[in-house]
Amino acid sequence: METLERIKLIYSFTDEDASNLRYLSVIMKSNANDFISGVYSFISNFQDFSKFLPDDEIKNRHQEKLKLWFAGLFSGTYSNEYLRRLKRIGEVHADIKLPSHYVSATMNYIRNYIHDIILKNFQNLDKNKIDELIVSVNKILDINLDIIISSYIDEGKFYIAATKFETKIVKFSSKFSYILDLALIISLIIATIMVFLLFAFEIYDLAFAGGNFETTVVDILGAMLIIWAIRELLEEEVKKLQGHKFALSAFIGLAMAALLRKILIFTLAPRKSTEVAILGFLVLVLGIVYWLMNKSPKS
Template sequence: MVEDFNQIKKDFEFTDEDVENIVKLKPIFEQYIDDFVEKFYRFVFRFPQASQFLKNEEILKYHKEKIRNWFLNLFSGKYDLDYFLKLRKIGETHVKIGLPTHYVNASINFVRRYIIEIIDREVEDRQERNRYVASIGKLLDINLDIMTIAYREQELSKYAEMTTMEKKIFAFAKKFSDVIDLFILIALVIVALSVFFLFGYDLYKLTFNLVGLEEGILSVLGSLLILWAVGELMSEEIRHLRGGRFAINIFIGIALAAIIRKLFIASLGTDSEKKAIDLLSYSAVILSLGIVFWLISKRESS
């Protein structure tokens, strides 16, 4: 609880000497506040989903003012209960809007690097620089700890509300899900090997003139397209096993690759009527999958 803020400061060995060191930095960083805000948002907008949280100029202006105040308060020297409660409120707001903890951690890391850079530039004495860096580092660690309390409590509250049976089912389901993910990855390896052999077989037929030149080239290109799509799916599954979010549009991409290969082959047919029907059918499927792929990609990007 943030009400135990004195204990939190003890745990981080944040002393009165650290407060004095940080207050001495206040005149320096007041001069750099505009530079900090500019570079901070330049950094933040590198995040893929930044525009999802900073949707318009009004929200951005409000957020900039809050960041400016938070940064200046780092050097205020007043680290009492009110200061800790404000940090807690920031964390709760992050949870409420669904901001990933990764963004919070990365942002604090940027702030730390920025402050160290300015201290190195403005403070000549090496020992004095080391003291300032150590003190502000403790305070930033405290900030991060308090801001992420809301995330931890949200996870714990959901788990605490479960009955004993629900917790057992949850634990089993999680382990079973890990097994399924591993099985899918193994299956993808097998599929990739099969497609690799298909590509080799198409290349063999083309090399030894077992098929026409045009048909052989289109078959090789189609197999190569499917191999690329399966490779992308394997990469996504590995990313998912490491804790990332799975991209469903990869499945649509594989289906597109398979249908495009069918379209290549159908375009070489000799029966004009059947060829026309096949081309129209495959084209309709490709169009439908393309629309679905576009809608999913648009939703993920927004």
């Protein structure tokens, strides 16, 4: 979770940097068209340039947005809204599967381009001032690259909080959800132990208390089904704790296992054919949902 204040702190981006960048805005605005032609002649060398920017409509739109982004670098005001826009740029590029190297290489070109403009247009300035301007440009470009590439790495994880209060709430809920996940794992382990006890009890009942052989076999099969489903759930929960996405299909698996267990038990009881038919239908529906969910795991 990030706020602009934190990013500024990390990069030691001060009000001085903001005013340096504002100082450059007039000269940069007058070079905006030249900037676009420079960037485009640079990125047109990328092997699949025309795959990403296939026609004039998309190119024009991109150029307009690139121009706005360029002007934004020198606006001098960098709010959380600015951060959110950068995150969105990263997401748009990630969505079209643009290799992140292309963005980094283009940023490198842009850095050199801006340095050249400063060196050409501010020869009359003190050397220290020129160095300061360049340092501020480097900071804002690094911040841009950082945010854009971060939203490439994990779109879901990268989150920008609007206020400190929001930051606290989100931190609290993520800790709370972590504790809930741990509690769930412990409950699942206890549930597995209980099913194992049931398992042992069935065998004891058969061996020493004269239990019905057929019923015992079916009960044991049912218990094994439940253990298998709980194991799947446990595995998913552990994966979630390790930062992966939770596969909802594990729950569907558990529901199917529970229904199949009931069917196994009902098949032994006389006059239960309607219930068995209903349960069979439910298993069929859950099976279709399970299949659809696993058909395309990414979506």
